[in-house]
Amino acid sequence: MKNITHHSAKPWHYNKESGHYDQINEKNSIQINQTIEQILKKYKIETTLDLTCGTGSQVFWLAKRGFHAIGYDINAKMLSIAKSKAKKEKLNIKFRKGDMRITKAGHFDAVLTIFNAIGHLTKRDFEKAMRNIHANLNPDGLYIFDIFNLNFLLKDDTITKLTIDIQKRMGNKTIREIQYSTINKNGILASYDIYHKQIGDGKPKIDQAFQILQVYNAKQLKEILHRNGFKVLKQCNIDGSTFNDKKSERILVIAKKQ
Ligand SMILES: C[S@@+](CC[C@H](N)C(=O)[O-])C[C@H]1O[C@@H](n2cnc3c(N)ncnc32)[C@H](O)[C@@H]1O
Structure with missing residues (x-):
């Protein structure tokens, strides 16, 4: 069988599913959003940049709970859904088009890329994105992301x-x-x-x-993060419980800018 090759997602990648994305995924995000909220509280995070916000799941969750959160995404249709939800709910949230590999949005206490979003990048582009995320963080800032666990x-x-x-x-x-x-x-x-x-x-x-999607095991993620200026503070399950290399379906990573 011919090998399957992975290319980083193009801006139109989510065009087809954007229209029904929330209906299918909204409930799945509740657990990880709760865990992210706990992490941000624990580390006294005030400002958050979501670089793969999609229709805004994490941004809305956090903004409604008092955090300053803004969202960028490469897909215009996902962003337009996020913007119309903000308008409907009378929330003044900034949603902008951007690419996690190159967008410079400012300096934040935390950057998020949630729901397997980094899997849309090739390994090389993930490292490029990581260096860009580093540049968008305040000193000691946190990069929080999740991905399927390859070993599982x-x-x-x-x-x-x-x-x-x-x-x-x-x-x-x-x-x-x-x-x-x-x-x-x-x-x-x-x-x-x-x-x-x-x-x-x-x-x-x-x-x-x-x-x-390009997926990783916990050890690979640690190596990539260290190589690109981050220290891994924690790898856990999406509900915050202890990660098990063979049993956990996803890895939630909290890394600190060095
Ligand atoms: C699975 S969705 C997750 C959206 C949101 N975080 C959530 O939990 O619902 C992945 C998102 O990553 C975005 N994405 C893919 N490649 C990107 C890139 N290079 N820069 C920014 N966003 C990207 C897609 O457009 C999509 O909206």
Whole structure:
């Protein structure tokens, strides 16, 4: 079989799923958002830059709880959803177009890239992004991010645990997403999606999508962070509990700018 190659995501990568992103993902983010809030409180963080804000999950969560949070993302459609939610909720939040590899937004106490966002970059681009995140942080600032745990996904057949089959109903509109994934030892996680959208009993619209994420194990992340000027303070589960290299599906990393 031909090797699957990974390229960093293009700005239009999320165009197709932006319209139903919140319906599918909103509830999944609650746990990690709660943990991030606890971490920011513990380290007395005041200003936060989310460099992969998408439709604004973390930014809204934090802004509503008194933090100063702003969001950047490479995808215009995701940003426009974030902006219209802010308008609807009468929240004055800055959302801007940007690329985590190059955007200079100022200096912040913490930078976030949440929900496997760094997986959209090649290994080389992740290091470039990390150096840019370093430049956007105040001295001693924190970089907080999560990614699937490669060692968990490589173990036995755990990759099948990522299989998704969800259905959401909103009024007479039904969305069903079915996804399965494969993983290789280089951390290339390939996911195949079918989106089935139907209004009432009308003709269903069926979209297919394919995406690749670069995933890492905890040791690899530590090495990359050290190489790019960060000290790892903690690697834990997304609910803040103790990380287990073979059992944890995702790794939440808290790293400090050196
Ligand atoms: C899985 S979504 C996560 C969004 C949000 N953090 C959440 O938890 O819902 C990943 C986001 O990363 C963004 N992204 C991918 N590559 C990027 C880049 N180079 N710079 C900035 N954003 C990027 C995508 O457009 C997408 O909105």
